[in-house]
Amino acid sequence: MEFQIFSKALYSTWILYRPERILFDSGEGISTILGNSVYAIKDVFVTHGHVDHIAGLWGLINTRNTAMGDRDKPLRINYPAGNRAIEAFLDFIVSMNPRLRYDMILNPLDDGNEVFLRTAGSFKRSVRPFRVKHTAGEISCGYHIYEERRKLKEELSGLTSNEIASIVREKGRDAITDIYTQKIVTISGDTFALPPEIISNSETLLHECTFLQEKDRRNQNHSSVEEVIDSVKHSEGIKRLILYHISGRYTSRMKKWHSFVQKELEDTGVEVYVVHPEHVFTL
Numbered sequence: 001m002e003f004q005i006f007s008k009a010l011y012s013t014w015i016l017y018r019p020e021r022i023l024f025d026s027g028e029g030i031s032t033i034l035g036n037s038v039y040a041i042k043d044v045f046v047t048h049g050h051v052d053h054i055a056g057l058w059g060l061i062n063t064r065n066t067a068m069g070d071r072d073k074p075l076r077i078n079y080p081a082g083n084r085a086i087e088a089f090l091d092f093i094v095s096m097n098p099r100l101r102y103d104m105i106l107n108p109l110d111d112g113n114e115v116f117l118r119t120a121g122s123f124k125r126s127v128r129p130f131r132v133k134h135t136a137g138e139i140s141c142g143y144h145i146y147e148e149r150r151k152l153k154e155e156l157s158g159l160t161s162n163e164i165a166s167i168v169r170e171k172g173r174d175a176i177t178d179i180y181t182q183k184i185v186t187i188s189g190d191t192f193a194l195p196p197e198i199i200s201n202s203e204t205l206l207h208e209c210t211f212l213q214e215k216d217r218r219n220q221n222h223s224s225v226e227e228v229i230d231s232v233k234h235s236e237g238i239k240r241l242i243l244y245h246i247s248g249r250y251t252s253r254m255k256k257w258h259s260f261v262q263k264e265l266e267d268t269g270v271e272v273y274v275v276h277p278e279h280v281f282t283l
């Protein structure tokens with residue numbers, strides 16, 4: 001399993017990315033639903049300080065403190081620097097849990113910062129925040145997960161496999177490859193639809209989609225399905241789209257909306273998934 005997600009706009013949102021044991025947002029109910037899996041979480045990346053995204057933090061931090069937890073592994077909480085609601089809540093949690101058995105690292109992030117997840121030989125993954133537009137005064141961000149990859153140097157593309165093998169024997173594997181970084185996951189956070197320059201070339205895009213009907217939207221703080229579709233149509237390199245943070249008003253018609261988005265994006269080849277507001281989603 002790659003993703004485990006619960007997300008219902010206004011109530012609770014959390015996204016577990018299992019390959020790296022990292023959590024994006026920590027809405028209420030997370031510890032209850034994840035059970036023993038909370039012990040494995042290494043990093044939490046908080047998008048902003050609205051209660052539906054942070055209410056589960058206290059439970060998560062507390063549950064991880066029980067005897068079953070792995071006490072050697074620290075828990076790092078990453079969040080947009082200067083977000084007062086998150087800072088005040090973390091202050092409160094720390095003051096209520098003065099004897100944590102593991103290290104809790106608070107890591108405020110600014111644009112341009114990078115958080116390394118793991119490095120094993122040539123395998124490197126990291127998370128970088130980017131600012132998004134949400135409600136006035138709320139410092140909010142989304143996150144990209146990057147992976148370092150290697151590809152054959154362009155000037156060698158005409159060579160035969162024997163010729164390439166002989167370069168490797170002579171000069172080593174590094175001589176034939178260029179390193180590049182691939183966006184493997186993008187998480188929008190709560191925001192107006194992200195522009196193509198941010199979401200392009202992300203293999204898996206998780207985009208909030210609070211409103212499935214434009215007419216239901218009162219303020220310009222969240223995305224509507226039309227905007228997300230438009231942005232994805234103008235982007236390239238997206239393989240999977242997961243719509244989340246959907247309003248509970250649409251629960252009885254989720255199949256219909258899923259088919260609608262699939263049909264709209266048919267020509268792009270993007271696989272479409274929709275997180276039902278009342279169920280835990282897995283992929």
Ligand SMILES: [Zn+2]
Nearest residue numbers: 010050052190
């Ligand atoms: Zn929200």
Ligand SMILES: [Zn+2]
Nearest residue numbers: 048050134190
């Ligand atoms: Zn919000």
